[in-house]
Amino acid sequence: MHEARSRDAIIRIRDLSVQYERFRALEDVALDVYEGEFVCLLGPSGCGKTTLLNAIAGFVFPSAGTLSVNGKPVRAPGPDRGMVFQEYALFPWFTVEQNVQYGPRLRGVRGEDLRALSRHYLGLVRLSEFAGRYPNQLSGGMRQRVAIARALANHPAILLLDEPFGALDALTREALQDELVTIWEKERRTCVFVTHSLAEAVYLADRVVVMASAPGRIQAVLNNPLPRPRERASAPFFDLYRTIDGVLRTVLTHAEARPSTH
Amino acid sequence: MPIRADTANARDVFGAVALTKRRRNLLALVSIAGLLMLWWLVTALAWVDKVLLPAPAEVLSAFMRSASDGSLAKHVGISLLRVVEGFAIALAVAVPIGILMGSFAIARGLIEPVVELLRPIPPIAVIPLAILWFGIEELSKVLIIAYGAFFPILVNTIAGFHEVDRTHIRAAQALGASRLQIFRDVVLRSAYPFIVVGARLGMGMAFIVLVAAELIASDAGLGYLINDGRYNFHTDQIFLGMACIGVLGFLLNRALLEAERHLLKWKYVGQ
Secondary structure (H helix, E strand, O other): OHHHHHOOEEEEEEEEEEEEOOEEEEEEEEEEEEOOOEEEEEOOOOOOHHHHHHHHHOOOOOOEEEEEEOOEEOOOOOOOEEEEOOOOOOOOOOOHHHHHHHHHHHOOOOHHHHHHHHHHHHHHOOOHHHOOOOHHHOOHHHHHHHHHHHHHHOOOOEEEEEOOOOOOOHHHHHHHHHHHHHHHHHHOOEEEEEEOOHHHHHHHOOEEEEEEOOOOEEEEEEEOOOOOOOOOOOHHHHHHHHHHHHHHHHHHHHHHHHHHHO | OOOOOOOOOOEOOOOOEOOOHHHHHHHHHHHHHHHHHHHHHHHHOOOOOOOOOOOHHHHHHHHHHHHHOOHHHHHHHHHHHHHHHHHHHHHHHHHHHHHHHHHOHHHHHHHHHHHHHHOOOOHHHHHHHHHHHHOOOHHHHHHHHHHHHHHHHHHHHHHHHHOOOHHHHHHHHHOOOOHHHHHHHHHHHHHHHHHHHHHHHHHHHHHHHHHHHHHHOOOOOHHHHHHHHHHOOOHHHHHHHHHHHHHHHHHHHHHHHHHHHHHOHHHHOOO
8 A cells, every 4th residue: 555655646636526507516525546556436325426436537527626647637538547337338239349349449459459459358357259249148247347348458547437236136246346356456457446335345445435425525535454365254354344334324324414404 | 049039939918928930920821811712702702893892813814914014014113213212312311411400409400490390291292292393204203202201211310319328428438439439439320220210111101102192193103003993994903003012012111121130230139
């Protein structure tokens, strides 16, 4: 952790506010994310965690404050920030292989280079034999693996994941968490992962950013010192789970009390 | 190999396994043969005046006669050419305008009122004016057919642009796609299925307008064949013309379905 901190932050967020019409989605958010780090944004629905991710992606714009990636302010989406969506968002008219090749193809990669690239990343998510299929021929878990391969094949500096496993059943979900950690350890991309699952955050993250709602803001940032590979049913895992759960509970009671004090 | 949904042994609403393809074909054969038998019976027992309802054999011999002297091929050929020309013009004009209207709010705001004004007028009501403006020859017929096919294609093309999934656009943006690339690879691709539906509806309308135009003013084509049969009390010729229109319409629709299967392959692959 400490060696990461000494480097410059790859994502730097200061005093960030996002306003949707009359609704304040985010208020005064400050966060640094370091290169190679796995950060989870955790919180109840409505806390602005997806808005924060979308702001980093360049899909929504700050109404105040600054947000920069690699020292440059974010003004639009770009290939340096790969995106994985909860609803997969694979292009149904392209085959699995064409989906994975789409980003590199836009950059002008062609021929054997392009095929090698898609072979590598489909191999990484263990879907090599499905290259010629269409997304609607795959299960949800397989689709999300294709979506991860598609994002990675474009060689982004940062991988942004918006509740990517939220629509999957519990078993598939854990299998994909394992797979994501393996990929992340191989590829060492910076990951920002939105979730409302505490267990998921404890299993995946180097740091857990706990968010609160109304208005959306950061409540606490907790280090996750658990060594990898992590054991889901271990005592240290439960200890950390309980600690973060405590923070999360104050956030929730606070949110419930808020309308009456307002 | 994935199974096509329409040939799979799907279950009906009560949970019983639906028909196999073979059984379905058999039932189709029984159904059509039954109709022909009934027709034959009615004429054989002379329940209806022969002049009004010819026997199946008479229609068949009318078919043989006109097939051997080449007149049938001429009528079919002329009708086919008209409908294909009119349809092609409609497609070539309606799709770009639909894309324009789907993409630019100003284009839509300008063009839509005109479309909504003209759309309720059945194309058949435009035939007399078209004859005055463009004459009684091929041009007026082809243009009326194009006019009829134009609206279904246009309306569906515009609708296609509303079905673009915002997440697909965001996914493309995050992969580095430019606006033009997003338009080509996401927006148009999302609209394809709707354009194809519009094309099939347009073809149906083109066919209706074709026959109407040929009935009103024509000296060749299947509509003319029917009308000529009426003037001369050749009911067998009327039946022949109707049957040819049915077969032609069926084949054209089939051709469009095949084109759709090819163009939208991803929609026709199952689990």
